[in-house]
Every structure is written in C-alpha cells, then in structure tokens.
Amino acid sequence: MADSPLISRRTLIAGAAVAAGGVLLTNLPGAEAQQGAATPVAPPPVAPADPTKAPGAPTTAVGQRSPFVQPQRAPVGEITGTSLTPLQDLTGTITPADLHFTRIHAGVPTIDPAKHTLLIHGLVEHPLEFTVDSLKRFPAVTRVHFVECSGNGRAAYRTPKPEMTPQQVDGMTSNSEWTGVPLSVLFHQAGVKPEAKWFLAEGGDASLLDRSIPVSKAMDDALVVWAQNGEPLRPEQGFPIRLLVPGYEGNANVKWLRRIKLGAEPFMTRWETSKYTDPLPNDKIRMFSFEMDAKSIITSPAYPERLTGPGWWPIRGLAWSGRGRINRVEVSTDGGKTWLGAELLTALSPKAHVRFEHMWQWDGNETLLMSRATDDQGYVQPTMAQLKAVRGPGTDYHFNSIRAWRVARDGVVTFEANT
Amino acid sequence: MRRAVLVVAALAIAGCRAEVRDDYLGDKAPKDYGLGRPASAAEISAVDIDVSPNGTGLPAGSGTPEQGATVFASTCASCHGKNGEGIPPLYPQLVGGPKGAFNFATDHKIPRTIGNYWPYATTLFDYIRRAMPLTAPGSLTPDQTYAVAAYLLNREGLLPAGATLDAHSLPAIQMPARSHFVPDDRRGSTGGANVR
Numbered sequence: 336m337a338d339s340p341l342i343s344r345r346t347l348i349a350g351a352a353v354a355a356g357g358v359l360l361t362n363l364p365g366a367e368a369q370q371g372a373a374t375p376v377a378p379p380p381v382a383p384a385d386p387t388k389a390p391g392a393p394t395t396a397v398g399q400r401s402p403f404v405q406p407q408r409a410p411v412g413e414i415t416g417t418s419l420t421p422l423q424d425l426t427g428t429i430t431p432a433d434l435h436f437t438r439i440h441a442g443v444p445t446i447d448p449a450k451h452t453l454l455i456h457g458l459v460e461h462p463l464e465f466t467v468d469s470l471k472r473f474p475a476v477t478r479v480h481f482v483e484c485s486g487n488g489r490a491a492y493r494t495p496k497p498e499m500t501p502q503q504v505d506g507m508t509s510n511s512e513w514t515g516v517p518l519s520v521l522f523h524q525a526g527v528k529p530e531a532k533w534f535l536a537e538g539g540d541a542s543l544l545d546r547s548i549p550v551s552k553a554m555d556d557a558l559v560v561w562a563q564n565g566e567p568l569r570p571e572q573g574f575p576i577r578l579l580v581p582g583y584e585g586n587a588n589v590k591w592l593r594r595i596k597l598g599a600e601p602f603m604t605r606w607e608t609s610k611y612t613d614p615l616p617n618d619k620i621r622m623f624s625f626e627m628d629a630k631s632i633i634t635s636p637a638y639p640e641r642l643t644g645p646g647w648w649p650i651r652g653l654a655w656s657g658r659g660r661i662n663r664v665e666v667s668t669d670g671g672k673t674w675l676g677a678e679l680l681t682a683l684s685p686k687a688h689v690r691f692e693h694m695w696q697w698d699g700n701e702t703l704l705m706s707r708a709t710d711d712q713g714y715v716q717p718t719m720a721q722l723k724a725v726r727g728p729g730t731d732y733h734f735n736s737i738r739a740w741r742v743a744r745d746g747v748v749t750f751e752a753n754t
Numbered sequence: 755m756r757r758a759v760l761v762v763a764a765l766a767i768a769g770c771r772a773e774v775r776d777d778y779l780g781d782k783a784p785k786d787y788g789l790g791r792p793a794s795a796a797e798i799s800a801v802d803i804d805v806s807p808n809g810t811g812l813p814a815g816s817g818t819p820e821q822g823a824t825v826f827a828s829t830c831a832s833c834h835g836k837n838g839e840g841i842p843p844l845y846p847q848l849v850g851g852p853k854g855a856f857n858f859a860t861d862h863k864i865p866r867t868i869g870n871y872w873p874y875a876t877t878l879f880d881y882i883r884r885a886m887p888l889t890a891p892g893s894l895t896p897d898q899t900y901a902v903a904a905y906l907l908n909r910e911g912l913l914p915a916g917a918t919l920d921a922h923s924l925p926a927i928q929m930p931a932r933s934h935f936v937p938d939d940r941r942g943s944t945g946g947a948n949v950r
Contacts, residue, residue: 463790543884605881614858727859
C-alpha cells in the first residue's frame with residue numbers, strides 16, 4: 336500500500352521524461368482530434384441460463400458495476416489531458432464520481448491529506464493556515480451542483496460528425512452532491528478587509544493552476560469541498576479539497592486547493608487572459624465570463640442508438656444553468672418548427688443538472704429532435720446561428736447552442752450540429 | 755379549491771425549508787470558530803508566488819533576450835519548437851502570431867500568441883515560474899525566468915535586443931492587446947435572438 340503513490344509517481348515521471356524527449360508526442364495526439372477514443376472493453380461474460388439455480392458471487396470489499404455495463408470516460412492525453420462523462424450511459428442527475436469529466440494540466444497529484452493545508456492571506460486581518468481536518472470542523476453544507484468546462488461542446492462545433500455521442504458532444508459537464516464549508520465562513524475567520532474585491536485560488540498540482548474570482552462570489556455560494564457523492568473527493572477531482580464556485584466555468588473550480596490570496600484587483604493569470612477569454616466581432620475580448628449559460632442536450636435517442644421501429648419513445652436529456660434554476664425545457668420533434676413542454680423529473684436545484692423527459696410517438700419518418708432550456712432569469716438557450724451571429728465563428732467557449740439529433744427512417748440516430 | 759392550493763403551497767414551502775440547510779451559506783455574520791493557525795510571514799512568502807500586473811510579487815533578478823535564447827533552446831524548445839512555433843494543440847505557439855488586424859472572433863485558427871493576445875507582460879513571468887517547464891516546474895531560477903520572458907518578448911518585438919528585464923522593466927511593458935479586453939457583459943441577456 337505504502338508503495339503505490341511512489342509507483343504512480345515513478346510512472347508519471349517516466350511518462351514525463353519520454354514526453355520531454357519527444358518520443359511520446361506521436362502518442363499524445365491533440366485532445367480535440369481524438370476525443371471519444373475509448374479503451375477497448377472486454378466482451379460481457381456469459382450469464383447462467385437460470386441464476387436462481389446456483390449461488391452467486393461472494394461478498395466483496397468494494398462493489399463493481401455489472402460486467403454487462405461498462406461506461407467509460409474516454410480519456411485523451413496523459414499529463415495534460417481530458418476525459419469526458421458518458422452522458423448517454425447515465426440516468427437521473429448524479430454523475431458517479433469515477434465518471435465525472437476531468438481536465439488536467441500537469442497530471443493528477445498524489446497528495447497526503449495529513450500534510451495538505453489551505454493558506455488564506457493577502458488583504459485579511461488574520462492570515463490563517465487550515466489543515467484538512469480543521470476545515471471539516473466548520474459547519475458543513477451539502478449541495479448538488481454541476482461543473483462544466485467552458486470549452487464543452489467545442490469539438491462538436493469545430494469538427495462535427497454525425498457519429499458523435501452525447502459524451503463526445505457535451506461530456507464535459509458533470510453533476511455531483513458536494514459537501515464542504517462555505518468560503519464566506521472561512522473569509523470571516525480570516526477577517527477579509529473591505530478593500531479586498533478579488534481572491535486568487537491556487538491549486539496544489541504541478542501546474543499550480545490559479546484563477547481570480549470576485550469576493551462577492553465567496554459571499555454568495557462558493558464552497559471549499561472535501562466530499563463528492565458521499566465519499567472523499569477522488570484524486571482527479573481535487574483530493575483532498577477543491578474550490579466549488581457553483582455555475583462558474585469548470586476551470587475556476589480550482590482542484591487540490593492550497594492557497595487563497597485576497598486582493599483589490601484581479602491577478603490576471605494565464606488562464607483568465609490568454610485562455611478562457613472570448614473574442615467578439617467588435618474587436619473586444621470578453622474576460623471573466625464565469626457563468627455558464629442555460630443549456631440542454633437530449634441524451635436519448637442519440638447516436639449510436641437505433642430506434643427499432645415506430646411507436647412510443649421517451650426523449651430524455653439534461654438541462655442546467657449556471658445562473659440559477661431551470662424553469663422550462665421544451666422539446667421539438669420537427670426540427671424546431673414547434674416546441675412542446677417536457678416533464679422535469681428531478682429537483683429543480685439551482686446551478687444543477689435537471690433530468691427532462693418527453694414521451695414521443697414516432698411515426699417512422701425522418702425528423703430532427705431538439706431540446707431548449709429556459710432558466711429562472713428568463714434566458715432561453717439560443718440556436719447555433721444566433722450564437723455565431725453575435726459571437727463570431729472564431730469564438731467557441733461558452734458554446735451553449737441548441738443540439739439536435741437526426742432520426743432516419745431506418746431508426747438510425749445521428750448528431751446534427753447546425754441549429 | 756383555494757384551501758387546497760394554500761395547503762399545497764404551504765407544503766411546498768415547508769418542503770423547500772427541509773430540503774437544504776441554508777444557514778451558513780453566504781452568512782454575513784458567521785461565528786468565530788477559533789479554527790485555523792496563524793500563518794507566519796515566512797510561511798506565506800514560501801508559497802506567495804503570484805505576480806500582479808503592477809509588478810507586485812516579482813523577485814529580484816534579471817535577464818536579457820540573449821540569455822533567454824540559451825535557456826529556451828535547452829529547456830523549452832522540445833515542446834514549444836525551436837522558434838516558439840509550438841506543437842498545437844497540446845503545446846501552444848508562443849510567438850509569431852499575426853499582428854495588426856484583430857480577427858480572432860472571425861477565425862479561430864489565428865494563433866493567439868504573447869504579442870497579439872496576452873494583455874499583461876507580468877502574466878508571462880507568473881506562468882513560467884509556476885508551471886514551466888512541464889516536466890520540471892519551478893526548476894528555473896528567477897534570472898532564467900526573466901531571461902526566457904525577455905527572449906519571448908523580444909521575439910514579439912516588445913523588448914529590444916540587449917535590454918534587461920527585471921522587476922522594474924517587466925510591468926512597464928505595454929502589451930498590444932491590452933485595450934481589447936473588456937469585462938463580461940452577458941448578464942441580463944435573455945438568450946435566444948438576444949444572446950450576447
């Protein structure tokens with residue numbers, strides 16, 4: 336047991352050394368080029384003809400999925416990489432922690448929680464260092480929130496293909512129950528000075544990823560979380576602690592959080608200047624575009640499903656908004672000519688995925704299925720044409736356009752990018 | 755009928771109350787729990803590595819483009835290319851993007867390089883120091899970091915040959931893209947045809 340972190344570090348260093356030598360580069364294709372290239376899965380085992388006639392498997396320390404069910408994140412890259420949530424394999428709203436999407440910039444660090452600390456300093460009365468255990472002694476809050484990369488949907492925009500799954504189209508959004516301490520409580524403990532308007536959140540991985548966030552967000556609903564879906568955070572989700580800024584683009588939810596510094600102005604890190612900014616046709620570049628606007632996607636029927644014939648089919652999907660609750664989801668079964676209200680099946684938590692369903696009677700003709708979300712701010716999910724017109728074709732973060740699925744007469748379902 | 759509506763409404767409110775605990779979220783006057791250990795100045799300075807646009811956080815030391823060319827060739831070129839052309843998308847192009855026309859919104863293929871896109875020169879030092887080189891972050895000395903930043907700024911025509919980059923001269927560099935950056939103005943958008 337004690338060796339395993341060492342082994343993984345060695346493996347990482349070995350991989351890094353190869354990358355530095357350039358040898359691995361051919362095996363490290365661009366994340367966008369090879370999204371969705373899943374690891375081959377083993378064929379399902381043969382089940383006994385009658386499972387009631389012989390005892391089954393013994394108890395185990397840790398449960399596993401049925402061998403008939405093999406959802407995968409389809410990882411791309413190594414120490415800088417991405418893996419996408421298989422949205423088409425999931426039900427309800429909670430993403431199993433091991434299927435939460437990841438985006439890493441310098442590998443997943445191995446961190447001893449007994450040695451990890453969070454420093455809060457800068458424009459505060461009392462610079463404080465918190466152990467992970469001391470953070471857990473504060474009053475805790477448990478909330479369901481999505482985390483979505485602001486680049487979610489970019490591959491489907493730049494390189495659309497009919498053969499794209501919901502995972503490949505929008506798999507960089509995931510939804511979890513998070514537990515942690517409100518950042519406002521920690522800020523009160525440290526005594527934030529009135530002139531502090533921004534804070535820098537810095538992660539403890541090898542990229543020391545850092546983002547500037549308004550103090551007002553801390554006083555609203557930001558959390559320092561240590562648990563996800565009832566268990567400690569997974570290493571690739573920030574173990575032992577991460578920042579959660581509900582509704583903000585994924586990059587701002589800094590994982591492996593080690594330091595928070597309060598300041599009067601934003602710190603202008605690489606991530607918030609050269610990366611997560613949005614050029615506009617008026618020669619301006621929008622920055623600090625934190626909130627993820629309302630969005631939805633049908634997860635079934637979707638590629639690679641095939642409808643076996645006309646009749647009743649449930650249209651199911653997910654909707655979410657980084658600005659509040661989802662108020663309404665509409666579904667179109669005629670390519671956007673008419674829209675029908677979908678049932679919202681789950682709790683309408685703010686800044687969280689909601690599951691929608693619409694029962695559809697397919698007549699066997701070719702058609703386009705679409706979904707459109709409206710949030711409690713009155714914001715309506717736009718079409719791709721509307722987004723492109725206002726943002727310009729060169730901008731592709733915050734790409735929340737209506738997604739469509741084409742159903743052919745033979746029941747084959749494929750992705751349709753243009754809406 | 756009206757009574758039934760009221761009962762349902764009351765149940766709905768009670769249900770909401772029971773659903774989540776709000777007391778500590780956004781609390782404007784939380785208690786003092788006496789947790790956390792005072793951090794000393796030495797402990798803070800050991801990790802206080804960020805650099806602000808006004809130069810706060812820059813260490814002592816200096817470097818020239820010529821010194822930086824040597825460091826770049828031995829430390830950075832294996833990923834970012836001999837001339838900083840990069841191996842996109844994993845290893846970005848650093849320098850040599852087109853200047854003048856500002857067409858990033860119309861063509862996503864235009865390389866966003868230090869000279870045509872980065873709004874603050876200080877970000878360069880901050881990022882190199884914290885995250886580069888990828889396989890050995892934090893291994894460059896302050897002098898080497900200034901030198902690499904000087905080399906890249908020189909390649910972008912923003913620092914003359916032979917110039918010394920240090921805590922004084924780095925924040926004084928005016929980046930060409932600076933005036934293009936504006937705060938997020940999407941709030942209040944109703945989406946649809948009125949999307950921003």
